[in-house]
Amino acid sequence: MNIEEKISFFKQQLPEKTTLVAVSKTQPVASILSAYHAGQRVFGENKVQEMTAKWEQLPKDIQWHMIGHVQTNKVKYMAPFVSLIHGVDSIKLLKEIDKQAQKQRRIIDCLLQVHIASEATKFGLMPDALGSLLSEATDAFKNLSIKGLMGMATFTEDKTQIRNEFSLLNTLFQKLKMEFSQLEILSMGMSSDYLIAIEEGSTMVRIGSSIFGPRNY
Numbered sequence: 001m002n003i004e005e006k007i008s009f010f011k012q013q014l015p016e017k018t019t020l021v022a023v024s025k026t027q028p029v030a031s032i033l034s035a036y037h038a039g040q041r042v043f044g045e046n047k048v049q050e051m052t053a054k055w056e057q058l059p060k061d062i063q064w065h066m067i068g069h070v071q072t073n074k075v076k077y078m079a080p081f082v083s084l085i086h087g088v089d090s091i092k093l094l095k096e097i098d099k100q101a102q103k104q105r106r107i108i109d110c111l112l113q114v115h116i117a118s119e120a121t122k123f124g125l126m127p128d129a130l131g132s133l134l135s136e137a138t139d140a141f142k143n144l145s146i147k148g149l150m151g152m153a154t155f156t157e158d159k160t161q162i163r164n165e166f167s168l169l170n171t172l173f174q175k176l177k178m179e180f181s182q183l184e185i186l187s188m189g190m191s192s193d194y195l196i197a198i199e200e201g202s203t204m205v206r207i208g209s210s211i212f213g214p215r216n217y
């Protein structure tokens with residue numbers, strides 16, 4: 001299957017409520033255009049500089065999602081155009097996003113990244129920190145909106161472990177939604193585990209290599 005066919009495949013396979021983020025990091029502009037011509041409008045990148053360069057070159061109706069870990073000093077470069085920031089995991093970063101969004105007279109949508117994997121190296125907030133962060137952010141920051149949660153499962157062959165981690169994230173999401181009604185996005189699932197993620201309640205999957213092939217590092 002070529003890139004256009006892969007996009008059609010995923011559009012057919014995913015439930016209607018599930019948004020497909022085509023993860024185009026390291027992929028050339030030509031590959032992104034192939035996906036675009038198949039109707040794909042949401043793309044994910046993990047480096048601010050690369051995303052900004054692609055935004056400049058590509059059609060302006062593309063929605064750019066930042067899925068990587070963001071350094072505060074890079075927020076200003078994407079603030080004019082970024083559509084959703086998935087990997088937010090500190091008050092310091094929220095504060096900077098709010099500041100840069102205000103300068104742009106925008107409200108920037110964000111997701112809180114939650115640590116659900118067993119690996120110690122993965123980024124993210126601990127589950128019991130989410131409630132107080134959401135309360136604080138809702139009061140303090142008027143130029144951003146926390147729309148949901150994002151998480152990555154452990155890199156393992158153990159499907160039961162992956163399912164348990166996604167299930168935990170969905171439980172947290174459903175619980176927080178009762179208090180914070182603006183929460184609507186649960187970003188979980190990549191090429192290797194998106195089917196499990198969907199069964200466990202994902203509303204947004206981030207798929208790279210299954211659409212574009214191996215990455216060009």
Ligand SMILES: *Cc1c(COP(=O)(O)O)cnc(C)c1O
Binds near residue numbers: 046067190
């Ligand atoms: C690269 C990346 C993906 C996509 O990974 P694939 O295995 O290529 O689908 C999804 N989420 C995040 C946070 C990533 O960095």
